[in-house]
Amino acid sequence: MAMQWQWLQLGRSCTVRAYAKINLTLDVLGRRADGYHALATVMQTVDLYDTLSLTLREDGQVRLACTQPELRTEDNLALRAARLLREHTGEQRGVLIELQKRIPSAAGLGGGSSDAAAALLALTRLWQLQLTSEELMKLAASLGSDVPFFLYGGLALCEGRGELVTPLPPCWPAELRWLVLLKPAISVATAGVFGALTARDYSDGSHTQAVCAALQAQRMPDLSHLHNGLERGVLERYAEVAAGRAALLEAGAPFVRLSGSGPTLFTALANLEEAHRLWLRLHKQGYEVYLTQAVSPSSASLTLAAVAAR
Ligand code: C5P
Numbered sequence: 001m002a003m004q005w006q007w008l009q010l011g012r013s014c015t016v017r018a019y020a021k022i023n024l025t026l027d028v029l030g031r032r033a034d035g036y037h038a039l040a041t042v043m044q045t046v047d048l049y050d051t052l053s054l055t056l057r058e059d060g061q062v063r064l065a066c067t068q069p070e071l072r073t074e075d076n077l078a079l080r081a082a083r084l085l086r087e088h089t090g091e092q093r094g095v096l097i098e099l100q101k102r103i104p105s106a107a108g109l110g111g112g113s114s115d116a117a118a119a120l121l122a123l124t125r126l127w128q129l130q131l132t133s134e135e136l137m138k139l140a141a142s143l144g145s146d147v148p149f150f151l152y153g154g155l156a157l158c159e160g161r162g163e164l165v166t167p168l169p170p171c172w173p174a175e176l177r178w179l180v181l182l183k184p185a186i187s188v189a190t191a192g193v194f195g196a197l198t199a200r201d202y203s204d205g206s207h208t209q210a211v212c213a214a215l216q217a218q219r220m221p222d223l224s225h226l227h228n229g230l231e232r233g234v235l236e237r238y239a240e241v242a243a244g245r246a247a248l249l250e251a252g253a254p255f256v257r258l259s260g261s262g263p264t265l266f267t268a269l270a271n272l273e274e275a276h277r278l279w280l281r282l283h284k285q286g287y288e289v290y291l292t293q294a295v296s297p298s299s300a301s302l303t304l305a306a307v308a309a310r
Helices: 077-089 111-126 133-143 147-152 190-195 206-216 231-237 239-250 272-284
Strands: 005-008 013-031 037-057 062-066 094-100 155-160 164-168 178-183 265-269 288-293
Touching: 013 111, 013 147, 013 206, 037 111, 037 178, 037 206, 062 077, 077 094, 077 111, 077 133, 094 111, 111 133, 111 147, 133 147, 147 155, 147 164, 155 206, 164 206, 178 239, 178 272, 231 239, 239 265, 239 272, 265 272, 272 288
Parallel strands: 062 094
Antiparallel strands: 005 013, 013 037, 037 094, 037 155, 037 288, 155 164, 178 265, 178 288
């Protein structure tokens, strides 16, 4: 996971960042027998993050405090990650998770999934658990299709239902350096977006293949390959997303794509000042907009490799 971490109070507490992601491209290959959809997608973590502070509790309780009280439910993925890890390992100690939300929820940015991955990694450290990467990946996949990606962070090809992660070298194109994200003022349920897909939304994976090939050759992918098979349905069903797309194009965005199942849209520019002008124009129109950039794990990051037993 691309996250900074920090020990406080002699190993009884730690603070980690959980970064958001965008899908640079997303092919929906088809519907699987288990009801999920087979995907091929390229994801990248971006410098927009939630902060999780975890403090050991000797009384065995797992508790969550959150800057957004409506997220303080038993469904919260960070809380579910902590409970799952205790069940899996028989760990007796508890934890207080203090979650400072910045990533918009149900937005296609993977915020909940990233929180879950951050909790898994930080608790493996805090509770000093001996877990292999395979075990952590399996636990992550049981929490959600996007959670395994966040155990790595950075740039990765994700396949299967999203849980089969192949990390790619950090080779984000300079043309896409500054990302402008626009979050329309609605929430979108992922299951509903997938449920509304039809065969015409399916593709054969060639967009993802072309994007991976371009990135590996350190080339900017052709814009025609920045594709999202979920986009047509979301634009048709949600007028707010279509309006956000039109506003981005009107403000000068060179292209606009949906991230994941949305509703967040993104565009990218090479030049910071141009990106900031675009951001400001949309901000003045009242849109929730973020100016950010790709972020990759550093030596200060708490990653799967740093945490797993082997
Ligand atoms: O895996 P996750 O719980 O995040 O998925 C939420 C819902 O999105 C699933 O219940 C499923 O309806 C849909 N989904 C899908 N195919 C995927 C990922 C998610 O149909 N690859």
